[in-house]
Amino acid sequence: MAKAVMTVARQSMREEIVEAALDQFHSRGYNAAGVKDITATAGAPKGSFYNHFDSKEALALTALERYGETLRMRDLADASVAPVARLRAHFEFLRDETVGHGYKRGCMFGNFGTEIGDHSEVLRVGVEQNLVVWTTLVADVIGEAQRGGEVRGDLDPATTARFVVNAWEGTLIDARATRSADAFGSFFALVFGTLLTAPAKAPGEGGADADGRRSQRGA
Amino acid sequence: MAKAVMTVARQSMREEIVEAALDQFHSRGYNAAGVKDITATAGAPKGSFYNHFDSKEALALTALERYGETLRMRDLADASVAPVARLRAHFEFLRDETVGHGYKRGCMFGNFGTEIGDHSEVLRVGVEQNLVVWTTLVADVIGEAQRGGEVRGDLDPATTARFVVNAWEGTLIDARATRSADAFGSFFALVFGTLLTAPAKAPGEGGADADGRRSQRGA
Helix, strand or coil: CHHHHHCCCHHHHHHHHHHHHHHHHHHHCCCCCCHHHHHHHCCCCCCCHHHHCCCHHHHHHHHHHHHHHCCCHHHHHCCCCCHHHHHHHHHHHHHHHHHHCCCCCCCHHHHHHHHCCCCCHHHHHHHHHHHHHHHHHHHHHHHHHHHCCCCCCCCCHHHHHHHHHHHHHHHHHHHHHHCCCHHHHHHHHHHHHHHCCCCCCCCCCCCHHHHHHHHHHHC | CHHHHHCCCHHHHHHHHHHHHHHHHHHHCCCCCCHHHHHHHHCCCCCCHHHHCCCHHHHHHHHHHHHHHCCCHHHHHCCCCCHHHHHHHHHHHHHHHHHHCCCCCCCHHHHHHHHCCCCCHHHHHHHHHHHHHHHHHHHHHHHHHHHCCCCCCCCCHHHHHHHHHHHHHHHHHHHHHHCCCHHHHHHHHHHHHHHCCCCCCCCCCCCHHHHHHHHHHHC
């Protein structure tokens, strides 16, 4: 580590700052995370911050983009996995991340959206753009699942994706406030056990409905 | 107003501080709202804050409780309004509040939950307790609606209420990030048009299904 720092070029020092910023903005929030602490954690020389970023806001936007890359959104387009299972695995991965952090941290989109979006146009737009990318990918999976008969066909994919992603963001608030997985249980039961499943299937007919029931148990 | 301030007893000065705190914590967030600014806005003498509150955290908890009182939760138990219409009116009221604030501020439960709950046990528990009260009232409305045949009977009221409240919190994040009512449209369409409505109703059968459709248009 010390060796890496010693051989650092400008670009790798910038990278250290971004990584420290991602960790501190995520765990402490925008206002509580200070440029001084971030720079110190990155091992950057005092006063060197503005060689790399114009402002704390600009660094936070870069950290937000980097955070988006950790959500494995590309897995949502992995055609080798059946669409509903793929969507479910995506949210299970995100759930496991939050559980792994002891029900802390949550999602940086939601955190920045609630804390700083009203006060920074740059970060509000950053959150908006990330939500749009995410929601579009989820909508594509829902559309694909509808064509395969896995999801009820009367739902509008874009409207539904938006609702599901928003429900996820609120579920994280609940999970953090209660420090428990119960909120995730509600999310998986309602989204995969009720909302997306085709209505009016006869009992034992299998398919999407059976998947929904299995989903509830696994939540 | 000046007259009222001049006749203040200790209790009414405390009240001025709570009102200023509610406004500033709601609009600026926990960390960005300073005790100094809050006290100044309240017109309280410099240094008098600790005569009224032990800490910023204690004031924030009081402000959070006061915020909960503004959500008109009691309307959820108003038996003179049919349950689904009552639930819908509740979220329409909350939607209108956010629209009225130019898509800013959001919900203090969600704001404190994301910004400060990880770092203040007092405020985390405060958010948790408020969410529990709210969710319990929503669950009661859903159960009542089920008994009247307005909501599909296979949903667990508590699990569903939790999901709906969480979806609402995430919807606010989206509405604020996009500065638009589209997120509310998704919420009302999916909750009232799909999730709660009984499945497998024949077209034109009326009742809950017709209500669901009317809900979608009104969103």
